[in-house]
Amino acid sequence: MPGDPKECRAQARRCTALAAMARDPTLKSALSDLAISWTKLADELDRVHELPSKRTPASRATSPGDRKADEQNDVELARVKKAVREVHDIAAIKQIDAIKKIADDLRRATEEGEQKKDFRE
Numbered sequence: 001m002p003g004d005p006k007e008c009r010a011q012a013r014r015c016t017a018l019a020a021m022a023r024d025p026t027l028k029s030a031l032s033d034l035a036i037s038w039t040k041l042a043d044e045l046d047r048v049h050e051l052p053s054k055r056t057p058a059s060r061a062t063s064p065g066d067r068k069a070d071e072q073n074d075v076e077l078a079r080v081k082k083a084v085r086e087v088h089d090i091a092a093i094k095q096i097d098a099i100k101k102i103a104d105d106l107r108r109a110t111e112e113g114e115q116k117k118d119f120r121e
Helices: 007-020 027-053 065-121
Strands: none
Touching: 007 027, 007 065, 027 065
């Protein structure tokens, strides 16, 4: 789920693993940056998820000013969740592109190795 800090941390680990496999320095750097972004997003989600758990229905404000503050917090929470979904979608596309690049690099390396082997024989 895009709003789940655990999923964001799992994505960060995937990016770190892909970065370790990448041969291209630009790709390695992009994946490392993406891993950092996923981790920061997870930390932000942890903070956001703490807000609703601290506000039980009984603790919700009853005065108009306090209700307005609660409504603003709800709007902010919805905005953050929407942003998380957008980041998740963009990151997923970047990860797919990175995986394709690594697969192409591995395929090329394999083909080059086979050509060298054929040449030696």
